[in-house]
Every structure is written in structure tokens, then in C-alpha cells.
Amino acid sequence: MQAVNKQEVFTKASIYMDTTVTIQVVLRDSNIRSASQAVQRAFLAFRHVEQVCSRFSSDSEVMQLIKKAGTPQPASDTLFEAVRFALAVAKETNGAFDPAIGGLMEDYGFNRHYLTRKRQHSDLAEKDGAYTDIELDEAARTILLKKPLILDLGAVAKGLAIDLAAMELNKFEGFLINAGGDIYAGGLNEHGEKWKVGIQDPAEKDKLAGTIELSNKAICTSGSYARRSPVNAAEHHLMHPSLKKSAGSLVSCTVLAPFAMMADAFSAAAFILGPDNGKALLERAGLQGMLIEPSFHTAFSKGMEEVLG
Incomplete structure (x- = not known):
């Protein structure tokens, strides 16, 4: 077996949708100019979705x-x-x-x-x-x-923007779009391997709850630690509509899906539903997910444990 040579990576970051969006493109058979132009079009997708969907x-x-x-x-x-x-x-x-x-x-x-x-x-x-x-x-x-x-539309718009951006980058053999931890990994990384992505530990931001290898797939996490209410610091942005307050039976929910909009929406939905109903939702949809409770007991939908590192 021949070793795969490391390739160059073109990386650029910008701010959209209240988060830093970082895009990496592997330059196997492409030049920097081509990658730069494609990344700029990808950023325009974020701008467009924001202009349409922002409340x-x-x-x-x-x-x-x-x-x-x-x-x-x-x-x-x-x-x-x-x-x-x-x-x-x-x-x-x-x-x-x-x-x-x-x-x-x-x-x-x-x-x-x-x-x-x-x-x-x-x-x-x-x-x-x-x-x-x-x-x-x-x-x-x-x-x-x-x-x-x-x-x-906050639980679908960022994922939609990631998916539209990915369409601008599909001609490249490898690329990664990271919008504040919501990620789509296309193809292979600069080593010719699947992209390795860390899942944030909800208790300590500098630690990981796990890692996962991805190719042509999205991963999104919804967590109570991400955004707190300026009106009531005890509440966060993942609101339960009928209770009219934050959902509290989970602290984090991570979902893998073929598309970022699906991973984005289903991570939020499963978070609001809680560990049992959230897991059931993911399994009905055929999605892999990890649901972490405040006690840090972790539930997995079918197939998730097998892909976690």
C-alpha cells in the first residue's frame, strides 16, 4: 500500500449568522485561485440565507x-x-x-x-x-x-446555508464547512482520510465528549450551554413551545445526517423532546445521535456508539 501524501489546504473564515464560519478546501488538483473563488461563493450562500431568514x-x-x-x-x-x-x-x-x-x-x-x-x-x-x-x-x-x-428559523437556516455552501464546493475532492460547530465534511482531508471532528463536552468547553470520522456527512450539536437568555440567565435558547421556557432534560444533543439542515433541525428537536422521546425521534428518522443529560448520563440512538471514537 502506498502512503497518501499530505496535500495543501486553503482555509478562510468569516462571520455570518452570529458565528464564525470556517471553510477548508483540500488542494489536490485545484489551485488556490479556484478554491478562493468557490469559498467566496460559499460565503455568499450564508449571506443570502441570513438576508432571507433572519428575524x-x-x-x-x-x-x-x-x-x-x-x-x-x-x-x-x-x-x-x-x-x-x-x-x-x-x-x-x-x-x-x-x-x-x-x-x-x-x-x-x-x-x-x-x-x-x-x-x-x-x-x-x-x-x-x-x-x-x-x-x-x-x-x-x-x-x-x-x-x-x-x-x-434558527434551527434550520444555518444548516440550510451550510448545505448551499457545500454545493459550491462539491467539485473539490475534500472540504470542511464549520459554522460554529455545525459541520459538513465533504470527501477526504489533506491526508486522504475521513475528516476527524470533535464533539464538545457540555461541561467543559476545552474538552471533548467524543470524536467522529466523517465523509460526505453533517454533524450538528444543540446545547443548553450555547446561548443564555439576557432576560433570565436560567433559561437558554432551546425553548419548549407549550411550556414557554427552556427544555431542561438534556444539556447536549448531537446528530449525524446526510445534510446539515436535517442534522441542525433534528438536534434541536431531539433536545427539546428529551432523552427518551428524542432518541425515538432520531431512530424513526434513521439518524445517529448522542443525547447527554444534566447528570451526564448519555443515550445513543442506533448506530451512534459504533462510529464514536
Whole structure:
């Protein structure tokens, strides 16, 4: 067997969606200029999804919907697909995962734009809406809000941006997109091996709860340690819609999936559902996951333990 020579890696980072996005491209048969241009297009995918799906900007497409509640509105492909996937997960979880939770998120202070630091207040919004108040028309590609709701697409938008960015990089034999710990690994790394990814220990940020080798797959983690409420520090951003407070039976949930939007949404959904129901959700979807409780007891969905290092 011949040894695989180490290849050069082109790396660039930028800030989108309140996180650092780092992209690595392995330069096996590609030059730096080609990689740089592709990475720039990948970053534009993040910018585009943010402009469409952010509830922190009053002029984003998703926030414009609230002003036109009661009437079906034409939607861009990006917004339509994000909402359609979020609604599918909401139905699968009977509303434990609910994209109509934006009003509650504002109440807990999760409404400050990470760049301008300006707070977004949506006075028109009703606080008691749910995913059942959102209707999609597949043929007309329209979205109807039956009530003036704030859609929170945070659990699907970053994953969608990663997936769109990956499409710009698919011609390369190896690349890695890391958006604040949500990752898509394409092909092989500079050593000709699968990409090795660490899973953060929820108790100590400098330690790992495990490692995993990935190729052409996404991994996303939802954790209570990531974002705390500025209104009530005891609460975090993973809200249970019916309880109107943070889900508390897990501290971390990591999910592997073929696409980042799926891993992103299902890690949040399983976190909210808790260890037993969350594990059942992942197994129904055929996804591998690791669910860590506050006691640090860890549950695994089928197949996850076998791939952990």
C-alpha cells in the first residue's frame, strides 16, 4: 500500500449568522485561485440565507411576512424550503419543535442583531400562535400566516446555508464547512482520510465528549450551554413551545445526517423532546445521535456508539 501524501489546504473564515464560519478546501488538483473563488461563493450562500431568514432584521423576507398576515405571500425558494422543512419537523414532533416560536424568543431577549446590536421588537406579533397557523401552497409557492407570527428559523437556516455552501464546493475532492460547530465534511482531508471532528463536552468547553470520522456527512450539536437568555440567565435558547421556557432534560444533543439542515433541525428537536422521546425521534428518522443529560448520563440512538471514537 502506498502512503497518501499530505496535500495543501486553503482555509478562510468569516462571520455570518452570529458565528464564525470556517471553510477548508483540500488542494489536490485545484489551485488556490479556484478554491478562493468557490469559498467566496460559499460565503455568499450564508449571506443570502441570513438576508432571507433572519428575524433580527426588519427588512428580511421572513420578517416581512408578519406585516402581510392573513394573505398568502409569494416566497423565494430559500424561504419556502426552510419553512417547509421546519413545518415537517414540527408535525413529526407534534409541535415540540415549532418555527412559530419567534415571539417567545423575543420575550426572552433573543432579539438583538449580532452586528448592529439593535433589538428587534415586533409589536404586531401574536404570542399564542403555532405551526398550525402556517400554511404552504406548493403549487403557488406561497406562505400564509393565519396570524401575525414571528417565524424563528434558527434551527434550520444555518444548516440550510451550510448545505448551499457545500454545493459550491462539491467539485473539490475534500472540504470542511464549520459554522460554529455545525459541520459538513465533504470527501477526504489533506491526508486522504475521513475528516476527524470533535464533539464538545457540555461541561467543559476545552474538552471533548467524543470524536467522529466523517465523509460526505453533517454533524450538528444543540446545547443548553450555547446561548443564555439576557432576560433570565436560567433559561437558554432551546425553548419548549407549550411550556414557554427552556427544555431542561438534556444539556447536549448531537446528530449525524446526510445534510446539515436535517442534522441542525433534528438536534434541536431531539433536545427539546428529551432523552427518551428524542432518541425515538432520531431512530424513526434513521439518524445517529448522542443525547447527554444534566447528570451526564448519555443515550445513543442506533448506530451512534459504533462510529464514536
